[in-house]
Amino acid sequence: MSETYDVAVIGGGPSGSYSAFLLASVGTGVVVIERKDGAVSAPCCTGVVGSGYADLVGVEPECVVADASSAVFISPSGRRLRVESPVSQALVLDRALLERRLLERAAGVGAHVRTGTVVLRIDRRDSGFELLLAGPASREVVHARALVVAGGVGPGLTRQIGLGGTQRYLVGAHAEIEMDDVSETEIYLLQDVARGLFAWLVPVGGHLVRVGVLGPRAAKAQAGRFLERPEVRRRLRKREIRITQRPVPVSPLRRTYADGLIVIGDAAGQVKPTTGGGLYFGAIAARAGADVVGQALAAGDLSSKALSGYERRWKSDFGSELRRGSRVRRIYGHLSPHQVDTVIDWAARRHIADELLESPSFSFDRHSRTLMAGLLRGLLGPLARPRLPRVGGSE
Ligand SMILES: Cc1cc2nc3c(=O)[nH]c(=O)nc-3n(C[C@H](O)[C@H](O)[C@H](O)COP(=O)(O)OP(=O)(O)OC[C@H]3O[C@@H](n4cnc5c(N)ncnc54)[C@H](O)[C@@H]3O)c2cc1C
Missing domain, CATH: 3.30.9.10 (D-Amino Acid Oxidase, subunit A, domain 2)
Known part of the structure; x- marks a missing residue:
């Protein structure tokens, strides 16, 4: 007899394991299926997050290896812009330990954690989904009423469920x-x-x-x-x-939900286009998804209409930040090395960076508006010295 769960979370990275924790902590029957066997020690990630991530997820102090309150930007020709804040702006995490702790936490509230196990195939059934798994010893099948797809970057899983892949x-x-x-x-x-x-x-x-x-x-x-x-x-x-x-991935999936399932984290392209940071938005999406899937299970309605609230929630939280971040990246990508020098030089001489950092609208995780203002002022300032609105004012 195969096992049946309320929710199968595919991928036990930071987004999937946090989602499994949230779902299991309110009594949902959850299995997390993770390809890695727990022995992988160094994820390909710098592990820098703002305090928003630490507060949301409740990062344990032992996962924090450093904090940062200053940084120096170096332009193509070696011009330097140093920014410093009186308070810590970012934490650097032991990324491998974070992953282990998040999975342990999910297991601690009752999620069934299956490491060293790959989801080979996803099939729809009347009652939900049938997953074909390849575990350390053998193949088997599990059933789930709903899926949270958190398998990270790559279109393999999202194509199988008919949602395509991220575009950029x-x-x-x-x-x-x-x-x-x-x-x-x-x-x-x-x-x-x-x-x-x-x-x-x-x-x-x-x-x-x-x-x-x-x-x-x-x-x-x-x-x-x-x-x-x-x-x-x-x-x-x-x-x-x-x-x-x-x-x-630096563009979100066109749609991040369908009948019976949602997609979160890198798998959904919920990553800052400016820096490539995905931990924070993945965690916000995990929380929104856990709430919406939990309510849908309780109401016995897992239709795509019922789950569409997930996409509305994450878009209203950080959708505009992703769009603006994409514009910043596009503008940056079109600058010549000389223009980058100019921006850095101008910002350093005018103390623009300090002003931006101190403005109430600046946040480590929601920085696209500040970057856009800095780019525009750095590019236009040396040409015309216009009286641009101060950063932090309304749009
Ligand atoms: C060089 C680099 C530096 C970065 N630095 C930062 C940073 O400083 N700060 C930051 O916030 N972000 C950073 N990121 C991004 C960050 O690492 C990701 O956004 C984050 O890991 C996304 O978490 P996730 O759980 O969505 O996906 P992942 O971490 O990719 O986890 C997905 C999991 O799913 C598993 N999986 C996939 N397919 C299957 C399957 N079929 N069956 C079972 N399991 C499966 C995988 O093994 C994996 O463990 C960086 C990325 C890179 C490349």
Whole structure:
């Protein structure tokens, strides 16, 4: 006899395991199916979040390896813009530990966690869904009335359920390395190497530094070249570095629900187009989804109409942030290296960054308006010195 659950969550990454926790904590019968067997130690992710994520999810202090209150932006020709806040702006998480803790928490409130198990096929049945699983020892079938699809980037699962794939991707690369003299986050705007490319160094304690690169393609190769830049290479303590890469979806799915199911997190393309950060929006979507699926189960109505409230909720929360973030990325992608130099130079001389950071509208997680204002002021300011509205005013 196969097992039957109220909800099967496909993917036990940060979005899926948080969703499973929320559903199971109100008594829903949940199974989380995760391909990894728990032994994977270094996800391809820098793990930087704002306090919004930590507060929402309740991140345990042991998962926080560093916090950041300052960063320096470095333009293609080496101009520097340093921003500093009197309070911590971001936390850096032990990403592997976070994933483990979130799964443990889901199991702690009754979710059935199946690691080392892949969902091979999804079939619709009258009563919901039938999933074919490949576990460590054998294949088996489980049934669920509803699905939360949280399998991360890649169209395999979302195509199977008839929702297609996300339309636009960037590629991100990650490495953790030992370096000297990296005391604060450094962000390199590499417009001279490829349009839209940027790289970062994030210190996480001792000599450990997380390196990331985000760009249109070949991020792993770009990360290798970035580490060969003289100002980076001279600070490396080791030459052998393992770099991983994966795609980052930067446009949401056209539709994130259907009869009996919802899609959350990277699988739904709920990622900031500016930085590639997806933890926070994935968690907001997980919460909205758990509420809507829970209500639909209780009402015995899992139709797509009943589940459409999920999409309305996440769109009203961060839909406009995604749209504006896409515009910022498009504008940034069209700037010449000289224009990026100009923006950084102007912002540094006029203390625009300080003003932006101190404005009430600035938030680490909802920064697209601030970035747009900074770009426009940095580009137009040197030309015309117009009296642009102060950042933080109404749109
Ligand atoms: C280089 C890089 C740096 C990043 N840095 C940051 C950052 O600093 N801050 C931030 O907020 N975000 C960052 N991100 C993005 C962040 O990592 C993702 O947004 C986040 O991991 C999304 O979580 P998720 O649970 O939706 O998907 P995932 O983390 O991808 O989890 C999906 C899970 O589903 C499992 N799965 C997939 N298919 C199946 C299947 N068929 N059966 C069973 N299991 C399956 C996978 O094994 C995986 O564990 C970064 C991304 C990259 C590439």
